Amino acid sequence: DIQMTQSPSSLPASLGDRVTITCRASQDIGNYLRWFQQKPGKSPRLMIYGATNLAAGVPSRFSGSRSGSDYSLTINSLESEDMAIYYCLQHNEYPYTFGAGTKLELK
Amino acid sequence: EVKLVESGGGLVQPGRSLKLSCAASGFSFNDYWMGWVRQAPGKGLEWIGEINQDSSTINYTPSLKDKFTISRDNAQNTLYLQMSKLGSEDTAIYYCAMGAAGYWGQGVMVTVSS
Secondary structure, three states: OOOEEEEOOEEEEOOOOOEEEEEEEOOOOOOOEEEEEEOOOOOOEEEEEOOOEEOOOOOOOEEEEEEOOEEEEEEOOOOHHHOEEEEEEEOOOOOOEEOOOEEEEEO | OOEEEEEOOEEEOOOOOEEEEEEEEOOOHHHOOEEEEEEOOOOOEEEEEEEOOOOOOEEEOHHHOOOEEEEEEOOOOEEEEEEOOOOHHHOEEEEEEEOOOOEEOOOEEEEEOO
């Protein structure tokens, strides 16, 4: 199975900060990488697909990038509504695998 | 508007079976792969598996392949998850998802306990 190593597991940040979350894939997954946001008691929401494409309705302060086997989600100018847990998902090869999650919280 | 509504969850005894349903609307159900993801209390997301449009291809996470079965009824726009030999480790919220998790249902809780 492809392992998705996500870091950090917890990320304290202040409003207005720029933050970056990273997933490293254990094998080549091309750009078959998605990012999800999950708030307490809610279903996950697709934020980024194809590693770099913003999903419909997602604010432009979110962006995705790739450098080799490292995939990053960046949030510019953090807002209070961004506090959530973020997960990456590789869907290049079965079984699909999620990262362990990053909890973004106010410092 | 895409809508996915899971049902069939609840409390079940260890060793028993349970079948979840996911009613889909707002899109052409028979044009999309559909799948299931679960989340144990306080834990991360675990991909269970997915099924293609005509049910000819079904892929599972290997550790769940022998106890979970995914199926669909395109005439009823409904996705199913048949779960057998349930154990406490299967206690989780089960989400129905469309197209490599592009859209998610609200989830249904399954609690395995005596």
